[in-house]
Amino acid sequence: MAWETFVTSEQSGDVQPGHVRDDILASWQRSMDLGVDAGTLSSSKFTDENEIHMRRERNAHLRRAASAAFQRLEPHLSDAKSILLLADDQGVIIDAIGDPSVLDEGRDINLEVGGHWDEKVVGTNGIGTVLSTGKPMYVHATEHFVEGVQTWTCAGAPIRNPFDNSVIGVVDLSGPPDIFRRHNVALVLAAAREIEIALAEQQRQDRTQLLEAFLQSKYNHGDSSVVLLDRNGRILFRRGVDDVSFPSSDKLLVGHKLLPNLEAVSEKDLPKLLPPDIQAQGLERLMLDNAYSGAALFLRSSQKKELSKKAGVIIRPRRDVPENTIEIIGTSSKMLEAIELAERAAKVNVSVLIQGETGVGKELFARLIHSRLAQSDAPYVPLNCAAVSGDLIGAELFGYVDGAFTGAVRGGRPGKFEQANGGILCLDEIGDMPIELQPYLLRALEQRAIYRMGDSKRRSVDVRLVAMTNRDLRSEIEKGAFRRDLFYRIGVVTILVPPLRERTADIFPLIEHFSALYAETMGREKMTFDAATLDLLQSYRWPGNVRELRNTIQRIYLVGSGPVVTIRDLPPELRDDFDETEADSLESILRGNSGDLESIEASAIRRTILAEKGNLTRVAMVLGISRPTLYRKMRQYRIERG
Incomplete structure (x- = not known):
């Protein structure tokens, strides 16, 4: 009735409050403003096979990252009246698996590879609306804007680029209305997080190979400003690029596609392919193990700057904290990669997992991330999970109220989450966190809120988690000592600090x-x-x-x-x-x-x-x-x- 009222009056104000969720009503209004016909019976589809092939190739890194999650889930979908879809950043489906009968039914509305499910095409739906809002959500039955899709239910979650946090795709679970469960959102959210982990690992491996090729090449021009590009022209690493020497450094960010496919680019093409305020000194292709890995693009700085002779990065003392200046020293490709990844992670609000053997300096990387935050007064709150007994770690993390347990301080006490509000919570030895406490940590990270022990009051917190461990958490998962969903949540970006040897x-x-x-x-x-x-x-x-x-x-x-x-x-x-x-x-x-x-x-x-x-x-x-x-x-x- 609310949908009929809306499409008849074309005004969201005519829908009674509480009859439709706010996100759905906002999407209906967007759909109406975009001129979507509510009487449409299906979405559109790209019919040119070459166009579909090009889209799948352009998103090969996304499909490759999603393959493991899709293979793991496929056996559970075959008889579950459900299909799992992967869409690109324009809402075009590039992969689909699941129950064969539901896949067949989906073709009637173009819910298949090549189908275009952006809001501007088909209105409110689990792919297009997630792209518009950047939030995970479900769209059930008549919540869909166009009439022909209202016999379906779907739940979607955005897939974000681990480096710049931009939405690069959607994973969606769809099927007939009787599969509807609100927690379907949790399933696709977990799948999206797994894909993001795989993307970060992919980019780490590509960057490592490119760095190795660069360091082994004869073109390593000392202290020149340089960006390393993969074969598709995407920036994977940069050195000597800052806002002073390069006013257009925002166009030289890691993850940005600076040039088209490099195999078709020659050095004489650079002036017309690069932004006008970026000048190149030269382009050198890089080989590793006799295979083409990418290229090094040497840049001409607009201002001569003095470079430090000492390899490493400096971490200045925090305000009002009595401590010395810290320096991370390293010139190897693995250290350069870890340093660069830490500095990039500081610019986006994602959880970071730092892995490495005892004594490699994992906390220095946590401090590096903190030192690069935009907020100069952001708190840095460390907690060693192995140094606190299992009975007390919950109170340390979440705090407690008066009388919560025997020995509690009168008046209660805030926990590390509240102390770290607006900054970084650094959890060392997270692999030692008791398994029974891990769901509470996961909930706090997902909901961005905590409850003190003995209290029912919800307290919002804006905390960025940096976790550290010297354990192999994947093996801990297999042993049942660490939760898989928590691993995916804390490891959106994983930094591997190499051992000294x-x-x-x-x-x-x-x-x-x-x-x-x-x-x-x-x-x-x-x-x-x-x-x-x-x-x-x-x-x-x-x-x-x-x-x-x-x-x-x-x-x-x-x-x-x-x-x-x-x-x-x-x-x-x-x-x-x-x-x-x-x-x-x-x-x-x-x-x-x-x-x-x-x-x-x-x-x-x-x-x-x-x-x-x-x-x-x-x-x-x-x-x-x-x-x-x-x-x-x-x-x-x-x-x-x-």
């Missing part, structure tokens, strides 16, 4: 960095390393990664006796002569030192306390002793914590 070229710059740091911190002359020691440090596999390297350099500055570091100054586990006795080690410490052993030990403890700013847990770890032993020696030598 896979970026050995960074070992010498890291040694230089830590050597300068501890020389300044401990008030010592900067030490030099002989060639044999450097060779050993570079060939060592570093199971503890950058953290182990940092601790090694710190230990050298604590106990090293001379200005030159030799192999005998290294910890026993790094030296080739693993059987060397501790007496020999002590002799190397005492050589050239007039003090007795107790004086050297006391001095080492004082230096470490100073270097670690009084953090006794870190002091004990660096010195390789237990905390009780450290406390005993501090009393023995009358060393104050301050």
Whole structure:
């Protein structure tokens, strides 16, 4: 009746409030304004097979990303009177699977590959309306605007580009009205998230291959500004491109299609193909394993800028937080990729999963994302899921009200979600989160709201999640220790931080960095390393990664006796002569030192306390002793914590 009232009066105001959902009524109005005929019996379809083929080819990356999710769901749809559809960013169906009888019925209304389901063509529907609103939703029966589609029900969810958050497609579940369930939206939303994860992984692999081809090529023009393009002319990586040197840098964003298919582009075509305010120095095609991977486009800057000689990125201290400047050092292709991906992720409001072994510096990447947020006062709230007992982690995350449990602070307390409102919540070791708490985290992320423990009041939160883990979450899913839907939700963008053994070229710059740091911190002359020691440090596999390297350099500055570091100054586990006795080690410490052993030990403890700013847990770890032993020696030598 509401639909008949609307199409007769052509005014949404004539529909009684509450009779139609707001989103549907707004879509009806759009459909009317676009001139869609409510009496239409079906959608339109592209009849030119070449046009359909070109659309499917143009969206090959989207179809490839969706293939795993579609293959997984197809067996469950064959007898469920349902079909699953994949549409591009213009609402044209490019893939369809499901119950054969429903696929046949769908052809009557062009609900098939080539069918065009944009709102301007067929009005309110589960594909076109999702494209118009950018929101997941269902459209049931007479909620459809055109009469010929009102014997169907559908639920759609947008598929977003992991880098710029733009809607690039829709996944839709359709069928006869009796399959209608509101939670159909949850199914397509989960499928869309899985596709987005696959897209991010695809782009990561393509970018890695392109970077490897670039670094191996003879065209790596030092510090030139460059964008790396895949074979379709889409930007996958950029270096030396900023708003100062390139006023049109918004046209040089990662993910943007800058040029047509590169195989048909020559260097002389660039002036007419590029935007007028972007000038090229040259275009070099890149090969990897004798296969064409893409091209490097070298750009001419509009302003000469001074480049930093030190490879890496700087993270400035947060406002009103007593901390030092942080630097991420790395020149390998995998590190450059991880850094670039983190900086891109900071510009879109998506969840980020940072994976890597212990000690690779995962939290530095979380801090990098935070430092690149547009809001300078955005909070950064960390929580280590492994450091909080399973009974208390819920209270830590969501907070609690007065009397929620025994031992609760009077008056209650906000949780980490509320503290991180408007900024980043960093969950370290998320693989250790209890399985029973994971649905609550998922709900908070999906609804952007939390409930304190013991309270029924809904509290809206605007939080961007950065999760970190050294575990393989996919294997944890198979073991039943981690929820699949939560994995898809937190891993919209996944950053893989490489272990130190896979970026050995960074070992010498890291040694230089830590050597300068501890020389300044401990008030010592900067030490030099002989060639044999450097060779050993570079060939060592570093199971503890950058953290182990940092601790090694710190230990050298604590106990090293001379200005030159030799192999005998290294910890026993790094030296080739693993059987060397501790007496020999002590002799190397005492050589050239007039003090007795107790004086050297006391001095080492004082230096470490100073270097670690009084953090006794870190002091004990660096010195390789237990905390009780450290406390005993501090009393023995009358060393104050301050």
